[in-house]
Amino acid sequence: MTSLRTPVPADLESQADLTAEIKQLQAETRPGDAQPRLDWPPYRSSLLRHPTKTLRYADPEGAELVAPVFGQTDIGELESDLTVQPGGEPIGERIKVTGRVLDGDGRPVRGQLVEIWQANASGRYIHQRDQHPAPIDPNFTGVGRCLTDDDGWYSFTSIKPGPYPWRNHRNAWRPAHIHFSLFGTEFTQRLITQMYFPGDQLFALDPILQSITDQRARDRLVATCEHELSEHEWLLGYRWDIVLTGTHATYLEPGDE
Amino acid sequence: MSELGVTPGQTIGPFFHYAMPMPDDRVLVPLDSPGSVRLHGHVYDGGGNVVPDAMLEIRQCDASGVVPRVEGSLRRDGSSFTGWGRSGTDSEGHYWFSTVEPGPTHPGAAPFFAVTVFARGLLDRLFTRIYLPADPEVLAADPLLATLDAELRRRMIAVRDDDGSLRFDLHLQGDQESVFLAYPRHVG
Numbered sequence A: 001m002t003s004l005r006t007p008v009p010a011d012l013e014s015q016a017d018l019t020a021e022i023k024q025l026q027a028e029t030r031p032g033d034a035q036p037r038l039d040w041p042p043y044r045s046s047l048l049r050h051p052t053k054t055l056r057y058a059d060p061e062g063a064e065l066v067a068p069v070f071g072q073t074d075i076g077e078l079e080s081d082l083t084v085q086p087g088g089e090p091i092g093e094r095i096k097v098t099g100r101v102l103d104g105d106g107r108p109v110r111g112q113l114v115e116i117w118q119a120n121a122s123g124r125y126i127h128q129r130d131q132h133p134a135p136i137d138p139n140f141t142g143v144g145r146c147l148t149d150d151d152g153w154y155s156f157t158s159i160k161p162g163p164y165p166w167r168n169h170r171n172a173w174r175p176a177h178i179h180f181s182l183f184g185t186e187f188t189q190r191l192i193t194q195m196y197f198p199g200d201q202l203f204a205l206d207p208i209l210q211s212i213t214d215q216r217a218r219d220r221l222v223a224t225c226e227h228e229l230s231e232h233e234w235l236l237g238y239r240w241d242i243v244l245t246g247t248h249a250t251y252l253e254p255g256d257e
Numbered sequence B: 001m002s003e004l005g006v007t008p009g010q011t012i013g014p015f016f017h018y019a020m021p022m023p024d025d026r027v028l029v030p031l032d033s034p035g036s037v038r039l040h041g042h043v044y045d046g047g048g049n050v051v052p053d054a055m056l057e058i059r060q061c062d063a064s065g066v067v068p069r070v071e072g073s074l075r076r077d078g079s080s081f082t083g084w085g086r087s088g089t090d091s092e093g094h095y096w097f098s099t100v101e102p103g104p105t106h107p108g109a110a111p112f113f114a115v116t117v118f119a120r121g122l123l124d125r126l127f128t129r130i131y132l133p134a135d136p137e138v139l140a141a142d143p144l145l146a147t148l149d150a151e152l153r154r155r156m157i158a159v160r161d162d163d164g165s166l167r168f169d170l171h172l173q174g175d176q177e178s179v180f181l182a183y184p185r186h187v188g
């Protein structure tokens, strides 16, 4: 029987070295930064892919002031339940992930598209570039979409994704996460991020999560397990709220206070 | 009023190709339909390599300068113009859209596509604009372009190909690094 395991590349850095590098860089950054650092060498793929010039401030105008509009015609009926598959149920811990999408002023973002994608329970994506030798689940694609309701709530039923290895450094593992894509009411509020699960011991080791150098900001990416959201003999419930940046429109829509 | 704790961004990662782009989301108007234009280009990293795992989204006015508020960008009905599209890059780092040229939002305004850029290796989204090649006086009067020197201004303006397409290459880093934008109320 041939082994699926690949030889350990000797030239890659150890986790201990990488963790020390993260700690060193975080010590040099000021607290309170809400966003990841783009210039962040511990995430090796970022080295040639981050701009080096300061961002230019622009006053948003025209199309920048209006988010794209999505509706029921954009979404299939069952796309918010990733466990409903033609061949049967996927393997793994059944979960619900739900929360509110708010703008920077606390207003709910209504009727807007939320998209997610994730690995299966064994940490494998259905993507041809994912070479992790963990089993593909024939009943799990890991892709979901829904629209927020009038109070900004989204909700997905899924299975808990597994952590997975990657080649950033030797013996590197991503903490379990779900990729989230969000829109606000303005184009300028666009956000793609990742939601993590509480208590994961891999957080401190992960250069992607740690690129957000402020602990409180990192904590905003971690869902909470809430018993009230769990369903009797059916699934565990997780709550994760999302706050987008503020809008620039100077008027209030009818019904807003 | 104090800002709520804004949710930080994270990289789109390597595995979005199967999840995000839809068959027609880059086709804002049918290919080669009257008034259509192809907006396309390559995405490069700081070493001059193409970036095969980037994704661009565009938001724009219609030809009369109005921003559509119309659903149906993920599953097109073939006739509505939604003013939004999404294109991944292919193995050559190439993206493309079939769309219309945005009109000026008011007389004398320089039309542009608003753009968001995502990529594996890019820890948060970037914003930029792709301006239409237009009257130099119109471009020079644009509030953003007016703050840039000639070289940076040039980098924000699409090039007209011989076949009429609009070409715009995006450089995440390097000598030709594109101009990326922040808006007021973006924090951190």
Ligand SMILES: [Fe+2]
Pocket (backbone or CB within 6 Å): A119, A177, A179, B013, B015
């Ligand atoms: Fe991932």
